[in-house]
Amino acid sequence: MQNPVAIAAVSEMKPGRYPDKSGYDLYLEVVRQFLAEWSIKPSDIQDLLACPAGMAEGGSNDIFVHEQLYEELGIHPLFADTMNAGGSTYGLMVQRAALAIERGLAESVLCIGAGKFPKVSTGGGESMARMVSHEIYEFPYGTFIPALYAQVASRHMFEYGTTPEQFAEVAVSSRAWALKNPDAVMYDSEALTVAKVRESRSIATPFHLYDCSIPVEGGAAVLVTSASVAKRFSEQPAYLLGMGEYHSHRNIHQAPSLTDVGCRTAGQQAYQAAGLSPSDIDFAEIYDAFSVNPLVFMEDLGLCEKGKGGAFFESGASRPGGDFPVDTYGGLLSYGHTGDASGMSMIVEGARQIMGIAGERQLDKANAGIVHSYGGMMSEHSTLILGRQA
Amino acid sequence: MSENSEASHSETNSSVPAKPQPRITPWAEPLWQGCAEGKLRLPYCDQCEACFYYPRLWCPQCFNQDLSWQDVSGKGKVYSFSVIHQSPLASYQEDVPYVLAVIELAEGPRMMTNVVNCEVDTVCVDMPVEVTFEARGDMTIPQFQAVAQGEK
Numbered sequence: 047m048q049n050p051v052a053i054a055a056v057s058e059m060k061p062g063r064y065p066d067k068s069g070y071d072l073y074l075e076v077v078r079q080f081l082a083e084w085s086i087k088p089s090d091i092q093d094l095l096a097c098p099a100g101m102a103e104g105g106s107n108d109i110f111v112h113e114q115l116y117e118e119l120g121i122h123p124l125f126a127d128t129m130n131a132g133g134s135t136y137g138l139m140v141q142r143a144a145l146a147i148e149r150g151l152a153e154s155v156l157c158i159g160a161g162k163f164p165k166v167s168t169g170g171g172e173s174m175a176r177m178v179s180h181e182i183y184e185f186p187y188g189t190f191i192p193a194l195y196a197q198v199a200s201r202h203m204f205e206y207g208t209t210p211e212q213f214a215e216v217a218v219s220s221r222a223w224a225l226k227n228p229d230a231v232m233y234d235s236e237a238l239t240v241a242k243v244r245e246s247r248s249i250a251t252p253f254h255l256y257d258c259s260i261p262v263e264g265g266a267a268v269l270v271t272s273a274s275v276a277k278r279f280s281e282q283p284a285y286l287l288g289m290g291e292y293h294s295h296r297n298i299h300q301a302p303s304l305t306d307v308g309c310r311t312a313g314q315q316a317y318q319a320a321g322l323s324p325s326d327i328d329f330a331e332i333y334d335a336f337s338v339n340p341l342v343f344m345e346d347l348g349l350c351e352k353g354k355g356g357a358f359f360e361s362g363a364s365r366p367g368g369d370f371p372v373d374t375y376g377g378l379l380s381y382g383h384t385g386d387a388s389g390m391s392m393i394v395e396g397a398r399q400i401m402g403i404a405g406e407r408q409l410d411k412a413n414a415g416i417v418h419s420y421g422g423m424m425s426e427h428s429t430l431i432l433g434r435q436a
Numbered sequence: 437m438s439e440n441s442e443a444s445h446s447e448t449n450s451s452v453p454a455k456p457q458p459r460i461t462p463w464a465e466p467l468w469q470g471c472a473e474g475k476l477r478l479p480y481c482d483q484c485e486a487c488f489y490y491p492r493l494w495c496p497q498c499f500n501q502d503l504s505w506q507d508v509s510g511k512g513k514v515y516s517f518s519v520i521h522q523s524p525l526a527s528y529q530e531d532v533p534y535v536l537a538v539i540e541l542a543e544g545p546r547m548m549t550n551v552v553n554c555e556v557d558t559v560c561v562d563m564p565v566e567v568t569f570e571a572r573g574d575m576t577i578p579q580f581q582a583v584a585q586g587e588k
Contacts, residue, residue: 171524182464183490184548186456186577188520188528193536196518204516204561248521250536299538299548304516 050273050436051144052283053397054154055084058266058390060229061382067263069099069386070108072160073115076265080156084269084279091269093125093146093155095139099162099265099386115158125152132421133333133389134291135159136268137428140393141289143270153272160265161387170261178423180297192258192336193250194298194423199338200252201304205353208341210252212356214243216337217256217379219364224376226366226407231260231382238380243337257337259377264384266394273436284400287322287414288431290315298423309346309418312427316416317348320431324348327431328411329371329399331392333419334378340364343418344372347429366407374399374407389419393430400432455527457573464491466505471576476567478545480506489545508543510567512580515540519556535559539580553581 057080064072073096080086096112108114112128125146131138136159143155164170171190179189202208221238224230238256246255269279276283292315294308295301301308317323330349332340341355349370350358358364364372375381375395378388396417398404404412414433420426460468470477478487480503481495487506494501517537520528528534535551537559551559552568565580 169524172526175525180490180548182458182461186458186572187536187548187550188455188523188525188531188534189536189548190520190524193518193520193523197516197536197538200518200561201516250521251519253518297548299546304538 049148049150051147051286052271052273052276052436053140053268053286053393053432054271054276054279054283055080055086055269056266056394056397056401057083058229058394059264061231061262061264061384061391064263069160069162070111070114072162072263072265072387073099073111073158074118076158076160076267077115077119080267080269086269088120090278091119091121091154091156093123093143093152094119094121095126095143095155095157096128097130097135097139097159097386098128099160125155131426131428133335134419134421134426134428135386136266136389136393137417137419137430138291140268140270140286140430141291141428144286144289147270147272154275155270157268157270158265159387159390161385162263163261163383163385165261180299184297184299190250192253195336195338196250196253197298198304198307198342198424199336202338202342203252205305206356207353208356210244211240212360213252213257213337213341214240214254215356215359216334216340216364217243219359219362220334220373220377220379220381222365223371223374223407224380227376227381227405230376230380231262232376232380253336253338256379259335259379259383259388262382262384264382265387266390268390268393268397280401282401282434284397284432285434285436286430287433287436288316288318288320288429290319290429291427293426295425296422301424305342306346307424308427309343309420309424309429312429313347313416313418316429316431320433322414322431327414327416329374329409329415331373331375331396331415331417333389333392334373335383335388337379339420339424340372340377347416347418349416371409374404374409389421392417392419396430396432400434452530453527455572457575458577460575461491463493467491468575470505470507471569471578474569475507476510476578477505477507478543480504487541487543487545489541489547508541510541511583512539512541512565514538514551514559514561514563514565515546516561517551517559519559537580539565547578549578549580551581552579558582
């Protein structure tokens with residue numbers, strides 16, 4: 047990119063259940079931790095992008111969250127907004143911030159997210175089904191989130207011979223990474239096996255319980271700056287080498303293809319902007335609400351051959367010590383899915399790996415990584431390519 | 437049943453809520469009228485010479501607003517599906533296991549429906565299906581079922 051942009055600082059609160067905190071309370075905690083962790087001064091943050099944190103609480107009334115947050119921070123941005131694109135919100139925040147910085151409209155943009163996740167058993171499953179499926183043409187047929195994602199999995203199985211056991215391999219891989227991440231919800235648990243995934247209770251074929259991410263609460267902050275400002279915070283910022291987005295559909299039955307839902311197009315734009323090809327990428331952080339996502343999106347990002355995502359995960363390459371690490375923080379599958387804020391976790395981890403601050407799970411080779419997130423029912427997509435050299 | 441056993445509350449017949457009834461938008465009335473007559477009636481664009489689903493105020497291919505309606509064959513194939521073994525929806529508890537599917541009609545458009553009147557384990561991608569209709573409150577909604585053998 048012409049004027050280099052970087053992720054200068056990242057912070058994420060430990061995912062968990064915070065029953066005493068509202069979505070907005072979580073926001074304040076995210077900001078407090080971020081300011082403390084990086085010794086941020088008011089002059090370090092010019093601008094602000096935030097996301098409504100109350101969607102999962104049954105409709106959001108905090109669509110002005112950025113106004114409240116910049117007032118509490120005591121800053122007066124030239125560039126600020128509350129925006130929402132589901133899980134792709136934060137990838138798109140980084141992209142919007144980068145555009146503003148490249149055009150000289152902004153120099154340091156704080157991107158923040160916090161999320162509550164209602165318990166499925168107490169009406170959360172139904173309220174979310176209403177949110178993500180067409181009110182008239184889908185919801186009356188008994189939709190809910192796993193059953194909608196399962197449509198993509200079943201079609202992939204039909205077209206490419208992918209097996210439920212191969213989807214399970216994704217969950218096995220993510221758990222292996224979570225065991226190396228003290229912040230992961232499943233850090234203190236034990237390794238998964240394909241058999242354990244398949245023996246967990248069936249939710250919606252081909253998915254069993256452990257094919258599904260773990261609903262929790264949390265939030266994170268990412269400071270996007272010009273490359274020169276980034277150096278003030280970090281010896282090794284995570285430079286934004288390329289980015290791409292694509293908005294395919296809203297309702298899963300309207301996707302032009304269930305085996306090409308939009309990830310490929312976003313990824314192609316990002317590679318082109320970065321002047322890189324998949325062979326230049328060392329690792330991937332891929333939004334994984336369900337085990338199907340990394341398997342399919344490895345293919346769509348050109349990181350393995352189309353139809354070979356199952357074989358890729360079966361090979362063990364994605365796991366600790368493997369040739370091509372995927373979801374090195376444990377993924378939403380084993381790190382935890384923080385509802386409205388879930389699209390932050392893979393960006394924070396991608397930046398940490400590039401910055402060399404990923405602790406026990408730090409990769410030996412992390413010169414360039416790809417971060418893919420999506421919103422809705424794999425409806426809209428954001429791809430970021432991060433690297434050590436601008 | 438104790439008052440605080442919310443989780444098991446929905447398992448009692450008396451408390452099973454009615455399944456959701458689609459909201460009828462003015463531009464979709466012929467679809468629902470067709471269902472009531474036992475016909476699958478879809479919006480048709482004369483310029484594109486094609487049906488589409490779901491009903492909109494314009495053709496999503498060419499933005500033509502002068503649309504007509506066409507009764508389609510009601511035949512199609514399962515494009516994808518899932519057998520639901522655990523549903524959070526109170527109104528669907530008695531249907532578990534049920535099939536949620538995307539159907540591709542012979543005429544092209546895809547629809548989300550259930551695949552009904554079958555053993556759930558027999559449903560597969562590419563399976564030939566045909567429309568059938570379900571009374572839903574005071575409405576009739578399209579559903580799909582396996583094509584009877586010999587009729588494929």
